[in-house]
Amino acid sequence: MSDAVSLTFPDGSVRGYAAGTTGREVAESISKSLAKKAIAIALDGELRDLSDPVVTGKLEIVTREDARALELIRHDTAHVMAEAVQELWPGTQVTIGPVIENGFYYDFAKTEPFTPDDLPKIEKRMKEIIQRNKPFTKEIWPRDKARQVFADKGEAYKVELVDAISDDQDLKIYYQGDWFDLCRGPHMASTGQIGNAFKLMRVAGAYWRGDSNNPMLTRIYGTAWRTQEELDQYLHILAEAEKRDHRRLGREMDLFHFQEEGPGVVFWHGKGWRIFQTLVAYMRRRLAGTYQEVNAPQVLDKSLWETSGHWGWYRDNMFKVTVAGDETDDERVFALKPMNCPGHIQIFKHGLKSYRELPIRLAEFGNVHRYEPSGALHGLMRVRGFTQDDAHVFCTDEQMAAECLRINDLILSVYQDFGFKEVVVKLSTRPEKRVGDDALWDRAESVMMDVLKTIEAQSEGRIKTGILPGEGAFYGPKFEYTLKDAIGREWQCGTTQVDFNLPERFGAFYIDSNSEKTQPVMIHRAICGSMERFLGILIENFAGHMPLWISPLQVVVATITSEADDYGREVAELLRDAGLEVETDFRNEKINYKVREHSVTKVPVIIVCGMREAEERTVNIRRLGSQAQTPMTLDEAIASLVSEATPPDVKRKAELRKKTVA
Structure with a gap:
């Protein structure tokens, strides 16, 4: 049979295979040991079952050592948990069970909800199922058959899911032994490849499809890893995180509290306000001589937010106020500022600016408000009212790179003062939905790419860098600064964002050396980001054992x-x-x-x-x-x-x- 499929492997080699050759057969053709370790294939970057026929493209054989194996392990563990539950409690309906960060969950419909006491029993049965080492096999079913089979089993939620799948998609059914489920896949070769590095964490209530009008289901959360060592490390971090929880430490140290009458805003106590002001005083000293500290209004007419574009892009996250006019009965709509940038542009525009004055750096410890869903609120880490250590640099195009480097040096120096030595700087490039000409984006991304290379070179490898494609702001590319704390968690804090859009929208300009009006480049930058969140990070990083210079009571x-x-x-x-x-x-x-x-x-x-x-x-x-x-x-x-x-x-x-x- 002539070769019909051409596969390119990671080492650059190319091999031909007959049409219909499966991923497992490809692995076997390379080596028996590789086939034994293989759990899936990646064809042009897409994970697929080992049993899937290959087509022409770039092929990788995925083993458990591959980082992508985690998603498969967690997915398969969720299926095994569902099988264990139905073996232990026949009649329980399984609904949806996705992979999430660090683990998975599955929602179940059961007459009596699960309790934490049920989890060890489920874990024990899961290990038995894994020990059986049954293969995962896939079948494609007609829609009518799928509806009928699940209806006969009393799986009403599965019938609803079948009906929700569009006609142009295959209905995939995955078996593990005799047990089966509706699933997009892919899966590993067998349950035995999952291993025993998993743990069921907790139970919770969850409405079907997240709608409070629907029945309440029971959700079981779990975590799964490639090795016992990885699981132990994760559980250790969780235990440490619980001990370091800034909300608990905030109570013990008498720093702050939250209450229902002010959801998402902080009630600072004396010691908490003292440490907050220590942070602000430190930042003020770091900015002295290079930034002008300003203060823009808290409440501004919606017309300004329409000009900036925030009313269209960000309106649902803004707190709005409607008031009667001073002299008429006409109503005006105002908004509490969710960010400081439009106010700073107004300050820049007040009075004629010359190129000789640039760069102009305006800083503000601005109190801003953003509506966050109540379920997303989390102590100091996610609030509705917070203080930004915000600044905007207005400069010429030629000054842009130097200003980004100056900001970078300041940010890294601040983090070092607080004991953070592991920092990652990533460049977020243009998103699909954005404003501004592509030529401006090309220019901004080119400059920032050069700056990123300089940052990496100057740090001599101490600072890691990377690219986040499509993750930029709607008005420009940005640098994101991520810290690693004492127990290895990562926190994204500082940002540097280049913006050609807002100066154009507001008609901001300076007089250049040819006496002509020229639009400045606007660089947004934050170091701590939210001062409240940064304080929460510090409390957890130090487990409340604050350095003497930060401690509110020394x-x-x-x-x-x-x-x-x-x-x-x-x-x-x-x-x-x-x-x-x-x-x-x-x-x-x-x-x-x-x-x-x-x-x-x-x-x-x-x-x-x-x-x-x-x-x-x-x-x-x-x-x-x-x-x-x-x-x-x-x-x-x-x-x-x-x-x-x-x-x-x-x-x-x-x-x-x-x-x-x-």
């Missing part, structure tokens, strides 16, 4: 006996005079009780004073998380703590002054 002076109270007061006053945030604890309680109590609220330093310390003018320093006490003279302790509590940017300036003087 020292508690506790006495062992009331006879030492006068000395304790003197110590506290000297520390306050040195600029530290200090409280005292002179209660008639044992010192160990005091230490435990202040440790719960994450006080970083406890200074213990007794009569001996008073006589010798010494102190004992006890650090959060340590049982040890360090004796020091009072003067040494004050000097040491003042140095530790000095913000890193202030220390750098002091060291620079010393070098300059020297």
